[in-house]
Amino acid sequence: AQSVTQPDIHITVSEGASLELRCNYSYGATPYLFWYVQSPGQGLQLLLKYFSGDTLVQGIKGFEAEFKRSQSSFNLRKPSVHWSDAAEYFCAVVPSSNFNKFYFGSGTKLNVKP
Amino acid sequence: EAQVTQNPRYLITVTGKKLTVTCSQNMNHEYMSWYRQDPGLGLRQIYYSMNVEVTDKGDVPEGYKVSRKEKRNFPLILESPSPNQTSLYFCAVSRQSYNEQFFGPGTRLTVL
Numbered sequence: 548a549q550s551v552t553q554p555d556i557h558i559t560v561s562e563g564a565s566l567e568l569r570c571n572y573s574y575g576a577t578p579y580l581f582w583y584v585q586s587p588g589q590g591l592q593l594l595l596k597y598f599s600g601d602t603l604v605q606g607i608k609g610f611e612a613e614f615k616r617s618q619s620s621f622n623l624r625k626p627s628v629h630w631s632d633a634a635e636y637f638c639a640v641v642p643s644s645n646f647n648k649f650y651f652g653s654g655t656k657l658n659v660k661p
Numbered sequence: 662e663a664q665v666t667q668n669p670r671y672l673i674t675v676t677g678k679k680l681t682v683t684c685s686q687n688m689n690h691e692y693m694s695w696y697r698q699d700p701g702l703g704l705r706q707i708y709y710s711m712n713v714e715v716t717d718k719g720d721v722p723e724g725y726k727v728s729r730k731e732k733r734n735f736p737l738i739l740e741s742p743s744p745n746q747t748s749l750y751f752c753a754v755s756r757q758s759y760n761e762q763f764f765g766p767g768t769r770l771t772v773l
Contacts, residue, residue, distance in 0.1 A: 551703075553703075556701075579759045581761075589766075590665075590751060590764035590765060590766055590767055591704075591751070591753075591762075591764045592764075593761045593762070596761065598759075637703055637704065639704075641758065641759045646757075646758050646759045647692075647709055647711060647717065647758045648706060648709070648719060648720075648758075649694065649696075649704075649706050649709075649719075649758075649762070650706070650720070651696075651703040651704040651705070652703050653701055653702055653703040654703050
């Protein structure tokens, strides 16, 4: 079945530590890939997206993500986490079979320890 | 200022009482979409619209209706709400479907 999987429901990291959030998808041919962030009580904001080309994508707020075709993964990374990064992060996919449909993962909630 | 607005922001209603959640945008974008967000399930697409008078089902359309009579508005209609439609609803807008989506502030709906 087609799916977007974020295996980590909650992650806690210390401020200043590095971060990696995992995302795997199963949609056949390379889809369009996105990472969104949702701060408490807010809507979602785009962090970065991958359509084609360079597999390492830079986004806002110091985030980056790497597309690995062989692993069907699009993991989000940040070298040094700030307390303001505490939020919920969603991976999303637009499959190449239907550009009108968005599929979101179940989200990873990030806590940042001082 | 570019905006996506939703009304109401909060709504408590009873089973079977028809309701409409409005979504309006001033960004002149073609694509609009409705999602529901439930704990542990992320966001699931209910309906989307590629342009005026063009709508299609997302992943979870049962119990919902939409219309797109004009470019800026995309209301979500619950003809006979049920408790399993209690959720947080988001409207989103983008230039084209696969572009960055801009989300509204959300509508928290409780159906008793």
